[in-house]
Amino acid sequence: MIRSRKAWVWLGVALIAATLLLLPFALSQAGTAWVRIANIALLYVLLALGLNIVVGFAGLLDLGYIAFYAVGAYAYALLASPHFGLHLPFWAILPIGAVVAAAFGVMLGAPTLKLRGDYLAIVTLGFGEIVRIFLNNLSQPVNITRGPQGIAGIDPARIGGFDFSRTDTLLGAVVSGPMKYYYLLLALLLAIVIVNVRLQNSRIGRAWEAIREDEVAARSMGIDTTLMKLLAFAMGASFGGVAGGMFAAIQGFISPESFVLVESVMVVSMVVLGGMGNIAGVILGAVLLAFVPEILRWTVEPAQRALFGRMLVEPEVIRMLIFGLALVLVMLFRPAGLLPSAVRKRELEAERPT
């Protein structure tokens, strides 16, 4: 019985792996744009998994998470673009971006150690805006970020002679740039999922859980809460930094506009909708929130033209309407998220008045 269940699990894993590996070929039939959308979705998954460490594991609500994405993206852009004439190799910049973002994570964490809940949320929200405003204004007196103009001509990801942005024929199949990035992102995702799972089920993960549950008790049990919170901020931020670096490499152009508050809200929504603290849930939430709006964008307009003969409501408006409605419904019927973690479920059940 158990053996056959294990076999089913493996079969499931194999099916998911095969689907993920073949997906870009299927998507590219519908147009390369869909492969790009898949890539953006993967970037969001990376971001959501990073934020999950801070919010889901350690219980620190961070509404400015996109700042670390921005830091990673700008770190990449400054080190690999004509702006400063620097062209460091891809394999070197991505870790640099992670480390710089982690440093920013500690910068945000250190002054907010004593804050919790709403208060922490407000400060982190401010932090996110500060970073964006800095990026917008650091063009004078020394031009570092080129301000609102953004940085263009960013080097694509290149490892040795292998260029991820060019179309190649590999093993007899034509593989476009976005498809190559897809596989690169998938590999990164796999690595980050493994890191997440292993951290969660470790001494470190337990310390984070303890802090989330009761900080005073955690401290009295000998957990250095200061260190552990900074660690959560740094780890979460470094994932954001890696995702940002990938974003810069894929887009080739970045500007502060990509790192607005709504993006932070989006990533938090993914974590909450999917199921805070549960890795599979967070992935599901990120994929849904990244994909569904795109699907709507591509279906709402033709549907309206077919029904009414003209466009009545902008797809963007409908997208936001449905998006909002979906969030409200999930909060009403599955308050712990679509795939809740066991702990979060208990917590919400205990809080519900009887």
Next chain:
Amino acid sequence: MSAPLLEAKQIGKRFGGVQALSGVSFSIGRGEIYGLIGPNGAGKTTLFNVLTGIYSPQGGTFALAGRNITGLKPDRIAAAGIARTFQNIRLFANLSVLENVMIGRHLRTRTGVVGAILRTRRVLEEERAIEKRALELLDFVGIRRRANDAAGSLPYGDQRRLEIARALATEPKLLALDEPAAGMNASETLALRRLLDSIRGGGTTILLIEHDMRLVMNVCDRVLVLDYGERIAEGPPAEVQRDPRVVEAYLGAPHAA
């Protein structure tokens, strides 16, 4: 008597205009069960919170096994060897019973981020050892069969036991218990008494705040009596019980006129 395990000198703590503790001195010998009693508001829990680093004292010093640990943060004090329970139970209520005790092992284990990610053989061995020790402790306090339940779902008495197991997981030299018998019935209290005796039997010294006088009188070697933040008596329970100042603190002064 050999050198005391805990030596507190002239501990003082003030909250605004209230002098919660004034010049309290005492020492606890190794292997003792030392009681801390007094009427409500006498400063017992304040003293507890000073000794475990939640508050820093305005005056005085205290040392554990000869090492001055006055004013350290709670986690450093736990590392030095004082573990505590809370008057109003503070378990990690949504985590499992086993996880609660495993968290208590944090202090005596080493795995860091890199180790956790690479999951080396040493890390896996440590993880197994943590779980094994946690299960032993649950066995010791008698709630092993609840290991996989949520801590918050346990009955009250078992939650108190779990808090003790979690505190013991930090390998304390001094176990500080804040009203462990509160809310327990007679048979639970009796079981608690046996548990305290076997903890002491294992070489751990115990500091006990308790309102259940029968428990205090039966289990403690010596007791310290506080009233209005001052030490009014100390000694074996039988002596302290007869001390006129203690009787006065608990029952009020006899009518003078």
